[in-house]
Amino acid sequence: MSIISINNLTKDYKTTRALKGVSLEIEQGKLFGLLGVNGAGKTTLIKILCGLTKKTSGTITVNGLNLDSDINSIKQIIDVSPQETAVATNLTVLENLEFFANIYNSCDKEYLNNIINTFGLSGVLNQTAKTLSGGYKRRLSIAIALISKPKILFLDEPTLGLDVFARRELWKIIENLKGKITIILTSHYLEEIENLCDEVAILSKGEVLKTGTVEDIKAQTNTQTFEDAFIKVVKDYE
Amino acid sequence: MNKTINFAKRNFKELLRDPLMYVFCLGFPIAMLFLFFFINKYSGGNTPTFEVKSLTPGIIVFSYSFIMLTLALIVSKDRQTFFLKRLYSSPMKDYDFILGYAIVGFIIGILQTIICLLTAFIIALISKVEFIALPNVLLLFVTNLPILILNICLGILFGTAFNDKSAPGICSIFISLSGILGGCWMPLETMGGFETFCKFLPFYPSVYLGRITSGATNALKVLYKFDGYAVVAITTIFVYMIASVILTIFTFKKNMVSDK
Numbered sequence: 001m002s003i004i005s006i007n008n009l010t011k012d013y014k015t016t017r018a019l020k021g022v023s024l025e026i027e028q029g030k031l032f033g034l035l036g037v038n039g040a041g042k043t044t045l046i047k048i049l050c051g052l053t054k055k056t057s058g059t060i061t062v063n064g065l066n067l068d069s070d071i072n073s074i075k076q077i078i079d080v081s082p083q084e085t086a087v088a089t090n091l092t093v094l095e096n097l098e099f100f101a102n103i104y105n106s107c108d109k110e111y112l113n114n115i116i117n118t119f120g121l122s123g124v125l126n127q128t129a130k131t132l133s134g135g136y137k138r139r140l141s142i143a144i145a146l147i148s149k150p151k152i153l154f155l156d157e158p159t160l161g162l163d164v165f166a167r168r169e170l171w172k173i174i175e176n177l178k179g180k181i182t183i184i185l186t187s188h189y190l191e192e193i194e195n196l197c198d199e200v201a202i203l204s205k206g207e208v209l210k211t212g213t214v215e216d217i218k219a220q221t222n223t224q225t226f227e228d229a230f231i232k233v234v235k236d237y238e
Numbered sequence: 239m240n241k242t243i244n245f246a247k248r249n250f251k252e253l254l255r256d257p258l259m260y261v262f263c264l265g266f267p268i269a270m271l272f273l274f275f276f277i278n279k280y281s282g283g284n285t286p287t288f289e290v291k292s293l294t295p296g297i298i299v300f301s302y303s304f305i306m307l308t309l310a311l312i313v314s315k316d317r318q319t320f321f322l323k324r325l326y327s328s329p330m331k332d333y334d335f336i337l338g339y340a341i342v343g344f345i346i347g348i349l350q351t352i353i354c355l356l357t358a359f360i361i362a363l364i365s366k367v368e369f370i371a372l373p374n375v376l377l378l379f380v381t382n383l384p385i386l387i388l389n390i391c392l393g394i395l396f397g398t399a400f401n402d403k404s405a406p407g408i409c410s411i412f413i414s415l416s417g418i419l420g421g422c423w424m425p426l427e428t429m430g431g432f433e434t435f436c437k438f439l440p441f442y443p444s445v446y447l448g449r450i451t452s453g454a455t456n457a458l459k460v461l462y463k464f465d466g467y468a469v470v471a472i473t474t475i476f477v478y479m480i481a482s483v484i485l486t487i488f489t490f491k492k493n494m495v496s497d498k
């Protein structure tokens with residue numbers, strides 16, 4: 001069953017058309033990857049789904065709710081870790097977590113401790129966010145996004161700018177979340193998509209060129225590696 | 239309301255941990271009060287504008303413009319780091335955001351007023367002059383409320399409308415205007431046409447009302463009193479205040495869902 005249905009979505013910024021008729025079905029409980037090079041329109045799509053940017057045309061339903069009329073109900077069941085880490089820089093890790101917990105009136109201490117453990121944050125709880133390394137900032141950002149116990153979690157470029165170790169660590173954490181909630185993850189790293197995602201949509205210049213599992217896409221393009229498949233899909237289209 | 243308080247708490251913590259806040263909101267007003275005290279003392283001590291009763295209401299009004307700067311900085315930074323957008327995808331409402339910032343501006347404003355008054359009191363002790371009577375000290379908080387609200391709104395407005403690079407520039411223009419056109423250290427009452435011009439901006443009316451409250455005398459050695467102009471002053475400052483509230487709410491709502 002689809003938890004997100006996107007039908008013929010377009011988005012025009014002042015000078016560019018960032019999304020050109022995108023249609024997607026995302027199944028409940030899946031880790032869905034949006035793969036595309038910089039400027040493909042991934043962030044724009046996420047922002048529209050979170051109600052942070054207005055779409056130009058098209059219809060979207062999230063969990064059976066219409067995005068245009070029910071955005072406030074949708075906001076209750078989604079959360080996002082934006083491309084920019086977007087945490088309160090002068091607050092400590094713990095203060096950040098508690099601040100966001102208060103927004104959702106969730107005083108579930110056990111759940112909070114659970115998150116702290118899952119993300120390995122117990123050692124940095126009293127450190128201000130601005131002093132954290134890139135990897136820990138990302139962890140905090142994703143941890144924050146989970147506090148509201150969302151049904152749907154958006155991760156926009158979760159490992160952008162991280163070193164390989166921090167990336168692998170984060171992959172493990174994301175791997176752990178799989179199956180529990182629906183996750184939509186964007187990335188321009190092929191190996192990230194290949195390692196984590198149940199299903200992939202390849203986005204290029206505002207259009208969805210292909211959807212399916214990594215294996216499907218490799219088979220359809222008759223290629224050995226996902227990288228070759230990706231290049232073939234994008235090149236063929238051009 | 240819980241969400242508003244939660245957000246206000248965060249903003250307060252964020253500001254308290256920012257050294258710039260202390261420089262602007264504490265350091266400046268204290269330094270200005272002492273600066274004019276010394277100028278007055280070493281220039282013969284007969285500049286009415288620099289007398290404690292006259293100077294204090296002026297400096298209080300002027301110091302509120304630093305609250306505008308502080309708020310503009312935190313709002314524009316919250317936008318730039320995407321923190322605000324992220325919160326916008328939570329069930330927080332527009333009024334939670336605006337009030338969450340405004341409450342903090344208000345608290346800092348009250349603290350700043352207390353500190354200005356304490357500093358002025360010390361100066362009055364040192365220079366052995368009469369200080370503002372206690373009931374009038376309390377009344378000053380009320381008289382200053384509209385200009386404080388105006389500055390709070392302008393801070394949120396500039397932080398919302400401009401990015402963290404240009405907001406400080408816009409604010410510093412307003413800070414200068416507030417200092418010069420407020421008649422804080424310039425005897426506007428001797429300047430004829432220029433005074434008339436300043437009377438219809440928000441700064442001078444606030445200082446004027448403050449000086450009525452504190453019982454100051456102007457540069458022409460005339461006691462400030464509740465005259466015909468005071469009524470115009472109250473009207474003027476209220477018009478600016480209400481306009482700024484409306485404009486801020488409107489701009490905030492509009493910008494939060496824009497593509498910027």
Ligand SMILES: Nc1ncnc2c1ncn2[C@@H]1O[C@H](COP(=O)(O)OP(=O)(O)O)[C@@H](O)[C@H]1O
Pocket residue numbers: 013014015016017018036037038039040041042043044045497498
């Ligand atoms: N706020 C904006 N105003 C104008 N153009 C934008 C804005 N945000 C993104 N774009 C343009 O839309 C296109 C898609 O951008 P984006 O969604 O950020 O891509 P991605 O996240 O895949 O890198 C790009 O061409 C980008 O320049």
Ligand SMILES: [Mg+2]
Pocket residue numbers: 042043044083156157
């Ligand atoms: Mg992006």
